[in-house]
Amino acid sequence: MxxxxxxxxxxxxxxxxxxxxxxxxxxxxxxxxxxxxxxxxxxxxxxxxxxxxxxxxxxxxxxxxxxxxxxxxxxxxxxxxxxxxxxxxxxxxxxxxxxxxxxxxxxxxxxxxxxxxxxxxxxxxxxxxxxxxxxxxxxxxxxxxxxxxxxxxxxxxxxxxxxxxxxxxxxxxxEPDRAEEAVAEYDEAVEEAREELSDAGTDPAETELSLVRLQDESEVRLETSASFPGQVVDDLGFARPDDQIDPDGETDFVPRSYENLDSADGDAVFVLTGSGYPEAPDTFSDGVWANLSAVQDEQVFHGDHDVWGAASYYAAHRIVEEVTAALTGEAEPAV
CATH class of the missing domain: 3.40.50.1980 (Nitrogenase molybdenum iron protein domain)
Incomplete structure (x- = not known):
């Protein structure tokens, strides 16, 4: 191909x-x-x-x-x-x-x-x-x-x-041959991850995966399907919350205030933090996060935005591995 x-x-x-x-x-x-x-x-x-x-x-x-x-x-x-x-x-x-x-x-x-x-x-x-x-x-x-x-x-x-x-x-x-090899290796990793998820009872097509980046003390950003991590989880076949499917403007994220955090909910939520961004809260089980069904179901996970925003095949492999580990029970959810 x-x-x-x-x-x-x-x-x-x-x-x-x-x-x-x-x-x-x-x-x-x-x-x-x-x-x-x-x-x-x-x-x-x-x-x-x-x-x-x-x-x-x-x-x-x-x-x-x-x-x-x-x-x-x-x-x-x-x-x-x-x-x-x-x-x-x-x-x-x-x-x-x-x-x-x-x-x-x-x-x-x-x-x-x-x-x-x-x-x-x-x-x-x-x-x-x-x-x-x-x-x-x-x-x-x-x-x-x-x-x-x-x-x-x-x-x-x-x-x-x-x-x-x-x-x-x-x-x-x-280096066209090496590029083809890199793409084939990634494609194979995605297929193996989908099989592993299926074996663990997770159907990506029936699982809404939300990606939430902590931007500052008043705003979060929802990573859409146009973003780098959004494309990777789309490759895995995950459903996405409505606000994260198609960007309305030129950006690949949707800004939301904490008062509208309910739009960041999903069957599972990855909260992305990294260098230059606010730290994740000590607990998601109180405050504005507590109302999210993903929190109540203990399906909230940490993600390092330094990796999740890295726009490289290396980082794409890491995202595939981390999502698979989280949704097959190999990784502990955030508290």
Whole structure:
């Protein structure tokens, strides 16, 4: 089955990272945007880019790109992260056991606008892969990036773009077979999880699964089917509460006040917290949470939004594992 079959319906089957098969040899020279040796031409958001046919030192300027590149078997010499945070916030975008602290972080914050050009240049990449978002920060610094190495900007349309992003990065790195393997492995994990849930007496199609992110002291956000975790639980076949099926606006979440927390109810509820978000309450059995049927049925579970919002195949596998453990009785519910 082609990779395009796994793309969200809202994304084009062939993205801006599509590779032209043209290959040749560059004369090289002093211009870092013209690589030495055999090259390939990539069509990207920033036009046609001549890249090394076999890049050896890839820098990425978006954490989901880190996940995609390492999933495809490439070492990364530089990435963005959150200096000062444990593991720089990179673990959900890396294979299990990888040393996140060993990576060179070339941003001073999670913001894509905060690329440290000098630090990036010191890592001597032969290819830079960035993103062109609505903010457009990396597009504005393109001239500086191209002074370091050939730079490919890929479109990023939000956390739901993780599947298409893997395909586009695979096209840039000429790794279509590895991408197919990654998709097949995930698809197999989903099928195995559905069988395990069924064997435990849980029918996902008959089980409304609610995803609730704690945003601040006055607001929660309901993750819709357009969000990254929403897409993963949809892959598992779970029903969703009405408010979490189709987003009304451009966001992939629905804001709710605590006074309207009843709209976050479901047969099971995952409450997502993480770095920069409020902590979960000590108990869900009193206050505004107590009226939820999921609380009364002891079907409320914790989720780490640092993982559940990571928009990578690594994180998708983790979500599949955590949901399966919770709804087969292997994981303890929140108190």
């Amino acid at each position: 082609p990779l395009s079959a796994f793309l969200p319906r809202s994304l084009p089957a062939v993205g801006l990272g599509a590779v032209l098969v043209a290959a040749g040899c560059s004369p090289g020279g002093d211009d870092p945007s013209e690589p030495d040796g055999e090259t390939r031409t990539v069509e990207a958001a920033n036009g046609s880019v001549e890249v090394p046919a076999e890049p050896q030192s890839v820098a990425v300027l978006w954490r989901p790109t880190l996940g995609a590149a390492t999933q495809l078997g490439h070492d990364v010499v530089a990435t963005m992260g959150t200096p000062g945070q444990s593991g720089q916030g990179l673990e959900p975008f890396l294979p299990e056991g990888a040393d996140a602290d060993a990576l060179t972080v070339v941003t001073n914050s999670p913001s894509e606008e905060d690329v440290n050009i000098e630090e990036l240049a010191n890592t001597a990449p032969d290819l830079i892969i960035g993103v062109d978002t609505q903010m457009g920060a990396q597009a504005e610094m393109l001239d500086d990036l191209e002074q370091i190495a050939p730079t490919v900007l890929l479109e990023w349309d939000g956390t739901g773009a993780w599947r298409g992003h893997l395909e586009e990065v695979a096209e840039v790195l000429d």
